Amino acid sequence: MIPQSFEYHVPRTLEEASRLAAQFGADGKFLAGGHSLIPMMKLRLAAPKHLIDLTCLRDLAYIREEGEHVRIGALTTHFRIESSALLKEKCPLLPETAREIGDVQVRNRGTIGGNLAHSDPAADWPAAVLALEAELRAVSPRGERGMAAKDFFVDLMTTALASDEVLVEIKVPQLGHGTGAAYAKLHHPASGYAMVGVAAVIALRDNGAVERAAVGITGVGPKAYRAFAVETALHGKPATQAHLNAAAAHAAEGVDVNADLYASAEYRSHLARVYTRRALEAAVKRARAAATA
């Protein structure tokens, strides 16, 4: 499997990377772990003329706590997130999601930023950052800006990033008291991507009612999305099984559902509802545990 020929660039600074991207426009493409882009190039589904390798920008691989947030550098590998003691304590949804990505080799190489910027409709991270209401920070010659996760995923493999913008950081708010989160995924048997992947964050009031619900769903539509109808259905309601079931029924509402050899649109919609219910159940359970902790 041989890709079309391309020029390979190794910028030493973020500014240089951004400048190269601006120079090449649509002919350029950033390379991070390469686990999404390289297979597409080998299949000749993608044929960038210029590949701008970001992996030398080692400053972009970090996980650190800052006030109420955890900041993750875009070039942090899935494995580092999976095994981070800090994240296991402060934001366990991220290690839980990382565990579900590809296999060990993929997780050792692939990065959270590359994954998000590629915006594969069945990738795992988009669901997690949506549910966590993370901020995605990018740098360009025009400066730095932050985008809410819900505004980041625009369409199939399309994000809000400008072509010269480099995704540099994922800024995740720490979960408060009485909050639980969970990721539930059905793996595609061939690709390992999500046939459906649902990340749920639930905050409970002292009386057991849902204070806040955020649900990110991947693998179901042309892009990962926030399931607002599910969230609304739960808001203020006691987190009973009946309410969770009723809310989960909205999981694929208004979505143009994908179909492939392993799941028709009808079945995938059903899976979205079942896995949403399961993610909600697990998140509520953890929220209750967190409240009593």
Next chain:
Amino acid sequence: MATALLGERIKRKEDPRLIQGRGHYVDDIVLPGLLHLAFARSPHAHARIKSVDVTAAQAAPGVVAVYTGADLQGKVGMVPCAAGIEGLKVPEHPCLAVDEVRYVGEPVAVVVANSAYTARDAVEQVEVEYDPLPVVVDPEKALAPGAPRVHSKLADNVAFVAKLEGGDWKALEAEPGIKVIRQRLINQRLAPVAMETRGVVASYSPGEDLLTVWSSTQIPHILKTQLALMSGVEENHCRVIAPEVGGGFGSKLNVYGEEGVACYVSKALGRPVKWIESRRENLQATIHGRDQINDVEVYVRPDGKVAGLKCWIIADLGAYHQLLTPAIPTLTALMIVGAYHIPCVFVETKGVFTNKMATDAYRGAGRPEATYIIERVMDLVAAELNLDPVDVRMKNFPSPKDFPLALPTGVTYDSANYQRTLKKVLKAAGYTKLRKEQERLRKKGRYLGIGLSTYVEICAMGPSSRMPAGGWEFGSVRIEPTGKVTVLSGTSPHGQGEETTFAQIVASGFGIPYEDVTVLHGDTGVVPMGIGTFGSRTTAVGGTAIYLAVERLKKKMARIAAHKLGVKPGELEFKDGKVQTAGGEKAMRFLEVVAEAIFAKQLPPGVEPGLVEQCVFEPANFTFPFGAHLAVVEVDPDTGEVRLRNYYAVDDCGRVLNPMLVDGQIHGGLVQGIGQALWEEHVYDENGQLLTGTLMDYAVPRAHQFPWFETATTETPTRVNPLGAKGVGEAGTIGSTPAIVNAVVDALRPLGVRHIDMPLKPEKIWRVLRSASAA
């Protein structure tokens, strides 16, 4: 330095180099002046080639030459088919298509360039104008009157019809109380997906008129003969080398058009050429496996005794015959009664052309289909008569005393004790407890399923009378002056581990350290003759040839030592590096006897100097390994997902020479068999486009999807060879597929489910669950 005995769990000699990346595969072969090939392939399932314009490709920088089918016509022989079936239609199969393409991925032109990258890019500049023709993908539609013909020169799409019949059907059909159960079973198309794709390096030296070919093949000697015939280079000027081969599973038991093209190009240009298949090409244009439709009729008595079996097989052969394409489904017919004494058999096998890649041998090759049929039949009988599947099997097994057992299918099973393996697997799994657990869970709305498979297979292929290219195997043993032993085998192991097993046979025979034995294979310039590695034959047939050569050498060495020691040759044994009398009073070191034999100072009269013996072993029969597998699954009632909870396998491959290698073969085999049951399916759409053309779409099983397998063996030696070994390369694949399907159907029995076709994808099961709950 230990003397490795047969039956010991010994680590593989092959592994240190393989796991350190120090082995050499075809792509590691680099020769001076090497050129690279890339193939332009048909995007159509069926089309007339109107024109091929290679001007642009030819002009691309770095491109040395471009050849089309027309350029090669009459200069390279056809892709060969070795299957001998009465009335078989064998359509012309050129290495590069000439007038017509008949499947997606069929090679149309070849680009020769100074790098693989240049060649690949230039392929896109080969301009082929096609005139699409009607496509036929479904083999049943291909049989319908007026169906588009894959080969317009042939009257229809039927390649052959073969019938196999035995027993007194008239009496059976008239028997009062006989019940007939009918079922259609579909055995889907699969891709073998060896880890290493195909690859070939061909190097022709004009001065010596010598063609050397490195190929990722299971059959270097057969390939040498065929490439000589195709290329026109005399066979004694051809050498084929199979270096490390990264898996084959039957897909490299073949001769491919690309190999013929590589030989032609190297000869035409006088330069070495290399072709390494991409994974996409591998999925498109390396042979596929299985793809049969089986309509079964079972004649069963009220007590569960199966008295007759009829089966109509439609085998989808694809567009052309590869080496053994039409022979594979005939093995299904041969093994269709499985491990049961069924007196009446009727099988009609229809081989059908379609606009798809050829099917051929894939791990099990015809026998997984047979086993799937008969093992599903046993469960259908149990369900229909409301009997336990264990009881139905026990009732239909022949007694261990019945062997050798001649069957109405025309084969004679060598030895078996089916009751013993079944009892052992039931005990290992705790069958009675499992059934109780199932009962409990059913009450809670959970679907636990228990599936059995008590398979028998046909291995150690085989007697030459039944094999197109002969079924013998060559082995030679040579003792060097330093006492080290060099073994040559005509087999071509490529992952099975016989460098280890053969060294065990030799070391234990001579009583010398296992490290002192080196096994060479896979080079026709080194090994005088051979058949190859397939059909679980390498140890049973190839190992026996080596064993017999060792025995001959031992006789000679005993004569030499006896002469020296003043004893009779029969009094001597080979033990602990010595040739000695039973008590060890009189002894010579092994190395001393070797020196006597080779330096030849005081040889007994009539004894030739040197220690080299060879043997060509011709087996009198196949062997018939067997086993009992039990799968425990749970079906998710919400989504239809199948979770494989436990898997127990008790296999009997005759005498076990190295339990670690047997475990390895069983584990790998199980994974492939379970993969077919649950996930794998090579899918073409109605236009003949391959929908599963990448590993993002074709679901190869992965280690993390499986529980730990509980494996055990019983040993029922065969008398077909002196080692008593039967072969184990395909057992896991053959046994496991029906165990899984039987388990899932068993789980869903309360819903009235009697059969679901593979692969058991969750959506299929969800639909079954949904319609059951609606009913």
